[in-house]
Amino acid sequence: MSAQREMKEKNPWQTPVMIIITVIGVIAIVALVTVAVLQNRPLLQKYKYGIVLDAGSSHTALYIYEWPAEKDNNTGRVEQTHSCKVKGPGISSYASAPLEAGESLRACMQEAEKLVPGKRHHETPLYLGATAGMRLLNIENSSASDKVFQAVGDALQKFPFSYQGARILSGQEEGAFGWVTVNYLDDRLKQGLETTGALDLGGASTQISFVSNNYDGSESPRNSVTFRLYGNDYNLYTHSFLCYGKDQALKMTLAQMAKEGPATVFDPCFHPGYTATKNYSILYDGPCVSDRKPQAALATFTHTGKGNFLQCQEAVKSVFNFTYCKYSRCSFNGVFQPLLQGPFGAFSAYYFVMNFLNLTDTSIPLETVKDSLKRYCATPWNQIMLLHPDVKLKYLAEYCFSGTYILTLLTEGYNFTSKSYSDIKFIKKIKSSDAGWTLGYMLNLTNMIPAENPDSPPLPHVGYVSILSVIAVLLFILFILFILSLRPLWPRCSKQPQIV
Numbered sequence: 001m002s003a004q005r006e007m008k009e010k011n012p013w014q015t016p017v018m019i020i021i022t023v024i025g026v027i028a029i030v031a032l033v034t035v036a037v038l039q040n041r042p043l044l045q046k047y048k049y050g051i052v053l054d055a056g057s058s059h060t061a062l063y064i065y066e067w068p069a070e071k072d073n074n075t076g077r078v079e080q081t082h083s084c085k086v087k088g089p090g091i092s093s094y095a096s097a098p099l100e101a102g103e104s105l106r107a108c109m110q111e112a113e114k115l116v117p118g119k120r121h122h123e124t125p126l127y128l129g130a131t132a133g134m135r136l137l138n139i140e141n142s143s144a145s146d147k148v149f150q151a152v153g154d155a156l157q158k159f160p161f162s163y164q165g166a167r168i169l170s171g172q173e174e175g176a177f178g179w180v181t182v183n184y185l186d187d188r189l190k191q192g193l194e195t196t197g198a199l200d201l202g203g204a205s206t207q208i209s210f211v212s213n214n215y216d217g218s219e220s221p222r223n224s225v226t227f228r229l230y231g232n233d234y235n236l237y238t239h240s241f242l243c244y245g246k247d248q249a250l251k252m253t254l255a256q257m258a259k260e261g262p263a264t265v266f267d268p269c270f271h272p273g274y275t276a277t278k279n280y281s282i283l284y285d286g287p288c289v290s291d292r293k294p295q296a297a298l299a300t301f302t303h304t305g306k307g308n309f310l311q312c313q314e315a316v317k318s319v320f321n322f323t324y325c326k327y328s329r330c331s332f333n334g335v336f337q338p339l340l341q342g343p344f345g346a347f348s349a350y351y352f353v354m355n356f357l358n359l360t361d362t363s364i365p366l367e368t369v370k371d372s373l374k375r376y377c378a379t380p381w382n383q384i385m386l387l388h389p390d391v392k393l394k395y396l397a398e399y400c401f402s403g404t405y406i407l408t409l410l411t412e413g414y415n416f417t418s419k420s421y422s423d424i425k426f427i428k429k430i431k432s433s434d435a436g437w438t439l440g441y442m443l444n445l446t447n448m449i450p451a452e453n454p455d456s457p458p459l460p461h462v463g464y465v466s467i468l469s470v471i472a473v474l475l476f477i478l479f480i481l482f483i484l485s486l487r488p489l490w491p492r493c494s495k496q497p498q499i500v
């Protein structure tokens with residue numbers, strides 16, 4: 001027997017049967033894995049869009065949201081891809097020229113027309129939600145507010161989107177949708193994690209919304225909103241204080257200081273050296289301040305800054321009422337508020353103001369924050385202007401008041417303590433989306449957050465393909481071993497030496 005022949009006999013791989021089995025096996029495995037990969041490959045992403053206009057008291061902003069087309073109504077991640085700030089004031093300021101309110105939205109709408117792909121235009125929902133500015137105009141002059149909505153609706157319908165209407169949000173909706181936005185973006189809802197409270201400070205109203213374990217909604221049902229989201233039940237406490245946005249609060253504080261109708265109002269909330277002549281009429285226009293109008297006011301007054309934080313805090317406190325509460329506990333003005341609980345995200349003017357003042361770090365002790373504000377308020381006005389030549393003068397003049405108002409609202413109003421102050425995070429954006437009510441509003445109206453947790457495949461795509469491949473290879477090896485185990489039973493090959 002030659003050595004070559006002996007080797008051939010010992011190595012079954014060299015037999016034609018084994019070679020064929022191996023080739024077929026390898027082809028089968030490659031085919032199996034290829035089919036699995038192709039079949040389960042994520043489809044080329046297509047996106048859907050939604051547009052929300054936030055018609056606030058001080059200005060209007062347009063937001064474009066985007067999400068993967070095949071994932072709406074369940075796990076799809078909705079993201080803000082663009083925002084546009086409308087030039088000019090909020091729509092409620094156009095009460096005497098409503099057509100201009102519609103006209104003012106044109107530039108941002110044209111931008112949206114360019115940014116949303118043409119073939120998606122007709123299916124892209126477009127919403128306009130108005131907040132405290134229009135709430136106040138509606139109280140003051142409902143026919144004027146109707147005319148503004150008419151003009152705004154006419155203007156928006158000229159665009160190729162799917163216009164879903166313009167309306168005033170209730171304070172409850174504004175608070176609740178702000179809370180939904182923050183918790184959706186933080187992925188807290190889908191995962192059933194402890195939620196983050198939402199603090200929104202606008203120009204004309206302010207909202208506080210949070211979940212508290214010892215609040216079941218029964219004590220003050222009008223402050224309660226219940227949700228079932230991704231299989232979890234939430235009992236949300238929310239309240240919106242009309243007139244307690246920072247512009248209206250400034251007006252109320254100043255009106256309170258000027259209640260005797262003096263020729264000069266010495267204001268501790270403005271910097272020393274600040275002086276301006278203002279019309280008494282602007283101090284008393286609108287429902288938040290009209291009842292504070294003095295009997296016989298002069299036409300104008302000189303507004304003079306004193307720069308005193310502690311006195312400013314006292315003046316601000318005078319616009320809060322802490323004397324009555326028919327519930328177990330209240331924030332202010334007789335409004336029920338359960339015990340504060342959990343982390344809070346504070347956005348809009350909370351962020352603008354604290355960011356300017358360099359006070360967004362809430363690990364700094366509250367007393368240190370107050371000291372810093374005290375020094376800022378006492379800084380002369382001409383020095384402030386020199387230090388910040390690029391900041392809008394109206395904002396610049398008001399940061400001392402705004403900072404004092406924020407600290408007073410949080411501590412005296414909502415009862416945050418030196419300890420719980422650090423539970424607050426001043427935020428502007430979460431990932432790429434602005435914190436605010438608009439995203440929550442759209443998610444709700446498009447039914448994008450399901451009540452129950454959607455079933456998702458137990459394995460991610462890569463894991464699924466890997467496991468499939470490993471099992472296929474194992475099966476193939478088993479098959480080969482099985483074939484080999486049958487080898488002794490194979491008929492002897494004719495190449496065996498013949499014994500004659």
Ligand SMILES: O=P(O)(O)OP(=O)(O)OP(=O)(O)OC[C@H]1O[C@@H](n2cnc3c(O)ncnc32)[C@H](O)[C@@H]1O
Pocket residue numbers: 055056057058059090131132133201202203204205206245246247348349352353356395
């Ligand atoms: O919610 P409502 O009450 O309707 O008001 P809004 O939506 O118009 O209110 P914003 O949050 O947009 O702004 C809140 C306030 O902050 C002011 N503001 C905006 N940007 C600011 C900045 O950079 N610095 C200081 N204040 C700013 C703005 O004029 C308002 O008075």
Ligand SMILES: [Ca+2]
Pocket residue numbers: 056057131201202203348
């Ligand atoms: Ca707002």
